[in-house]
Amino acid sequence: MSRILLAKLGGDAESFRLDDAPVPAPGPGDLLVALEAAPINPADFLLSNGWYAVQPELPFAMGAEGVGRVIAAGSAADQALVGRRVLVLPTYEQGTWADRIVVPARNVVTVGEAADALQLAMLGVNPATAHHLLNRYVSLKPGDWIGLTLANSAVGQNVIALARRAGVRTLAVVRREEAAEHVRRLGADAVIVDDGENLGDKVAQALDGAKLRLLLDGIGGADVVAQVAPSIETGGAFVTFSSVTGQPPLMPLGELVYREISVHGIFVINWVWNAPREEIEQVYAELSELVEKGVLGASVEATYSLGQYREAIAHAQRPERSGKVLFTFGQAGQAGQAGTPR
Ligand SMILES: NC(=O)c1ccc[n+]([C@@H]2O[C@H](COP(=O)([O-])OP(=O)(O)OC[C@H]3O[C@@H](n4cnc5c(N)ncnc54)[C@H](OP(=O)(O)O)[C@@H]3O)[C@@H](O)[C@H]2O)c1
Incomplete structure (x- = not known):
């Protein structure tokens, strides 16, 4: 598996490194997920600079949210999840700038097959924030x-x-x-x-x-x-x-x-950390359906492969971008061409 680690505090490409390691086996309550896409958000740079609510323990696996497919489940996890598409929730217990991740089953919710992977990858943070801003x-x-x-x-x-x-x-x-x-x-x-x-x-x-x-x-x-x-x-x-x-x-x-x-x-991550599971599932099911219907979404400016992380990180910090920058991952990342402006 390949992933991006924060090696030292900072926001420039030199603070990060590409790490290659054998694919880990999921523990009893875990899932192994092949990521399709994961965004780079402004909060990732707050975190990488040490200015965020979550203080990174170095080296820190980067990436708050993403979408992928479950490819294996631990012995105590729901085997029916294998093959399902899931949103990885922004709990900061796993890093989504990675082609494969092991994630506790409680940190995913299932999402629809028909929706655009790039939009689903961004569901965890910003649409949930918008939902709470308007309803709370x-x-x-x-x-x-x-x-x-x-x-x-x-x-x-x-x-x-x-x-x-x-x-x-x-x-x-x-x-x-x-x-x-x-x-x-x-x-x-x-x-x-x-x-x-x-x-x-x-x-x-x-x-x-x-x-x-x-x-x-x-x-x-x-x-x-x-x-x-x-x-x-x-x-x-x-x-x-x-x-x-x-x-x-x-x-x-x-x-x-x-x-x-x-x-x-508002800090939406507090809700992700503390809300009852039923509420989390309900809110993300509604938001995922709206993404699928094309009601919700955010503009995308470019996608990159992990190998292009230096360009991706610099691009995500350009002022006056016209949209988001995301990582997409090999075969699973059928959402966009690596490094392609969209
Ligand atoms: N509190 C929460 O729970 C929560 C949840 C989600 C996001 N956020 C925060 O919300 C903000 C937006 O996140 P996002 O993912 O939606 O961002 P985004 O899509 O990456 O867009 C960044 C926005 O910031 C504007 N901007 C950047 N620097 C600026 C400056 N110096 N003066 C004025 N505008 C500036 C950009 O304007 P231009 O297009 O003109 O450059 C653009 O509108 C971030 O700060 C993020 O950390 C907070």
Whole structure:
């Protein structure tokens, strides 16, 4: 088997190495899975730099999530899983940037045969995050408005798709025109390119008297929050899911106190770690069906083989990518051509 290990803390290709080892036999409760595809996510670089909730013990097997097929089951595991396609859940107990992995059976759920492998490989993190962002904090009904920054990210694309399906209107904030075009095509109802000038006025103007029930922010810092917060309805909610500025989001005191806007953070991995198994299976079954129907998904920019990990890692960290970068794996990876822009 081949896999990518984090050899030392850092985000450049030199921090990682390709490791070849004999294929391990699954323990009693384990499954041996042949991976089809696994994405490279921004959080992988938070982890590789030592800035993530999970501190890597070196050498660390990289890759949070992926999709593959069970090729062997341990003596105590369900033998009926052999041959089934499974999503490897983002528990960080196994690394998915690998052509074969041994994984505890509790860390997989079965997924549909018909869906695109690349989209299924990305199901564990971003669609689940979008699902929780829309369902956990306020109750939304058709016609309500929500706002989101980082709207062209994979999280944002999934939020727009799920909101649209529920009849909820989205005000999408991006930082460049190409990204604006992208989210318009996905069905965002109002799109703002934030050039650092008068964001608050632009948001208020786009809403034309309406207010946001929920604001989902991936930028952090004081600026964007202060500008958009006045457009959140009194008693509405603000959720931070990321901070590309590295700054904590700063909600103005008056918005917190006089207008009782509630402030939340989300870390979807807490849900993966702690939710009852039944709930995990139900949520991923629903999301997998939506991927299969083409309702949910995120743009893909390129796929690479493990041998091309240096290029893949550099590509995944390019600013202004138009989509995700994933690893695909030999025979099982029929999802895309290695190194191919898509
Ligand atoms: N809290 C959670 O549970 C959770 C779950 C999933 C993801 N996340 C986080 O959510 C974020 C998005 O993840 P993803 O996988 O959806 O990302 P992605 O598809 O790889 O997209 C990255 C996004 O970040 C934007 N961006 C990067 N640097 C930026 C900067 N300096 N200023 C403004 N925008 C910037 C990009 O904009 P351009 O296209 O213009 O470059 C793009 O919209 C990441 O920070 C990730 O770690 C958190």
